[in-house]
Amino acid sequence: MNHDLEDIAIVGGGLAAIRTAQGLRGLGFGGRIHMYSDESEPPYDRPPLSKDFLTGALDTGGLHLLNPKALATLNLDIHLDSEVVALDPGGRRLTLADGTTVPYGRLVVATGAQARRLPGLAPSPRIHYLRTVDDARALRTALANASRITVVGTGFIGLEVASSIRHLGLEVDVVAADEGPMIGIVGRRLSRWLTDLHTAHGVRLTNSVVVSSVEESATDVSVTLGDGTSRSSDLVVVGVGVSRELQWLREAGLEVDRGLVCDADGRTSDPFVFGVGDIVCLHTGAEHEDLQHWTAAIDSARRTAHALLGIEHSHDPSDGFFWTEQHGRRLQFVGTGKVDAETDVLSGSIEEGKFVAHLRSGSTVTGVFASNSPREFLEARRAFQKQTAASTAG
Ligand SMILES: Cc1cc2nc3c(=O)[nH]c(=O)nc-3n(C[C@H](O)[C@H](O)[C@H](O)COP(=O)(O)OP(=O)(O)OC[C@H]3O[C@@H](n4cnc5c(N)ncnc54)[C@H](O)[C@@H]3O)c2cc1C
CATH class of the missing domain: 3.50.50.60 (FAD/NAD(P)-binding domain)
Structure with missing residues (x-):
């Protein structure tokens, strides 16, 4: 050819x-x-x-x-x-x-x-990952016959899956090695708020634990954690990032x-x-x-x-924006995530679950996070982009 x-x-x-x-x-x-x-x-x-x-x-x-x-x-x-x-x-x-x-x-x-695999875990109808439509179909079918699910991981995929599972009225335990949900992006304070949000919706959340083994029987699957406890369920969904x-x-x-x-x-x-x-x-x-x-x-x-x-253009590179939806809330983020980011609320109230906040490291604003405030987020995002452009130029 x-x-x-x-x-x-x-x-x-x-x-x-x-x-x-x-x-x-x-x-x-x-x-x-x-x-x-x-x-x-x-x-x-x-x-x-x-x-x-x-x-x-x-x-x-x-x-x-x-x-x-x-x-x-x-x-x-x-x-x-x-x-x-x-x-x-x-x-x-x-x-x-x-x-x-x-x-x-x-x-x-x-x-x-691709969805990152948990090491040492053999493929099984009780173990699910979520990247493709085939993965999602298989999980959806399995959920129709399940009542208790264990989710491994508190990144945005694990948290969204937990939220959807609760929406279906099923029980869910979420376990993760991280100190808190999405903590590397939103920082400690907002991660605590996310913990409260999931807990209020019936998610049982355990952070700072590693999975030490996963064992299957004919009737269930048991996830044993580094703290010696275990979670028994019908299915395990693994959401531990990508490779x-x-x-x-x-x-x-x-x-x-x-x-x-x-x-x-x-x-x-x-x-x-x-x-x-x-x-x-x-x-x-x-x-x-x-x-x-x-x-x-x-x-x-x-x-x-x-x-x-070979055509000239004036499009800026991505500013790190993403959104996620959890328990009916639209969460939006732009910038660079940091565990130890300080949080300054710009509008609304964290307690009421509707707010826009700056994430700050010292005197530098490193990101913007919003819950159920798309219009206010848009304004804050524009201001953040201007600030980033000015500091890059300077
Ligand atoms: C469940 C889920 C929920 C998400 N939710 C959000 C969200 O709320 N907000 C957000 O900002 N982002 C979200 N994302 C991330 C977003 O979907 C990805 O950033 C986006 O899909 C990236 O697009 P891509 O085309 O680079 O990769 P992909 O969408 O992964 O597409 C790559 C394609 O290439 C194919 N492929 C791979 N290797 C080969 C090969 N060797 N030969 C031929 N084909 C190959 C793959 O099968 C796949 O079809 C989510 C992702 C997932 C999985």
């Missing part, structure tokens, strides 16, 4: 992949775009998987990022169930899991991340760190290879930064589409 610079291959079929393709078409790119995804589902949105999809309020059709007509308009060559296993940057070829090789002119790596599959990129000679090392416009160490979304580890001068959130994936896709076509 011939390949020329007009052909763009995108590996991955998630949010960053489809937004890159949309960006390219929006900028007038008329060449061929091949998209290789190892999933069977056309591009879909992941945030609802732990929220409305899990509670049954949304079905698979409602997850798709584009309807069939809009997808067809993009004129993409979408190859589903097509895992890419190797990359030959010199010959500009990809190898698929079935052994076929395919050429590319330029390549976009949009392979996202990224980097081996094939490393073997191809690309620079990798915690992720695929890219500049803010998605350029990698190979001039014909770009990275977008959760796979990216942003190289910002002396530091490598991870931005694994929905809005960051969109921002990186937009910037990379311009870079692929």
Whole structure:
């Protein structure tokens, strides 16, 4: 097969992949775009998987990022169930899991991340992770026959799953090694507020404990913790962060760190290879930064589409924004998280669960957090962006 610079291959079929393709078409790119995804589902949105999809309020059709007509308009060559296993940057070829090789002119790596596994835990119908729609379907089915669930992890996935489980009227224990829920992002004070929020909704939360073993019997699964106690339940859901599959990129000679090392416009160490979304580890001068959130994936896709076509742009890199929904509250955050952040309430009241707060380290505002205050958050976010831009310029 011939390949020329007009052909763009995108590996991955998630949010960053489809937004890159949309960006390219929006900028007038008329060449061929091949998209290789190892999933069977056309591009879909992941945030609802732990929220409305899990509670049954949304079905698979409602997850798709584009309807069939809009997808067809993009004129993409979408190859589903097509895992890419190797990359030959010199010959500009990809190898698929079935052994076929395919050429590319330029390549976009949009392979996202995978749910991190708990070490030593064998796969089982009673142990669940949540990253893909298949994971979510399996969990939803299992929940229909369960009454007690143990969730491991108090990051936003674990907390959202716990919230959805309570919404379904089931019992849930959440255990985590961290000192408090989302503590590395929101700091101690707001983490305590999150503990109170979950407790008030019937979640039994235990932090600062490690899982020492998980044992299954014919009827249940028992999680034993480092403090000697154990939690017995029908199912375990593990939400302990993500890892990224980097081996094939490393073997191809690309620079990798915690992720695929890219500049803010998605350029990698190979001039014909770009990275977008959760796979990216942003190289910002002396530091490598991870931005694994929905809005960051969109921002990186937009910037990379311009870079692929050599078009100047004025889009700022992502500001670290993300949102989460727990017990009917919309929680929004922007900035850099810190365990020991001080909290200054800007509006509303923490006790009433409707507020906007600055997170501060000494005299520096490092982030903004809001609960059920989208309008006020927007204002505070703008001010925070201005302050960050001014301090970077200065
Ligand atoms: C349950 C859940 C809830 C979330 N909720 C929120 C939220 O509330 N707010 C927020 O800001 N963010 C949220 N996120 C994060 C957000 O969804 C991600 O940041 C976003 O999906 C990243 O998009 P991506 O395209 O980079 O990666 P992904 O969405 O992971 O897509 C990558 C795709 O590439 C495929 N792939 C991987 N390797 C290969 C290969 N070798 N060959 C072919 N295909 C491959 C994968 O199967 C996948 O389809 C949530 C994530 C999950 C899992």
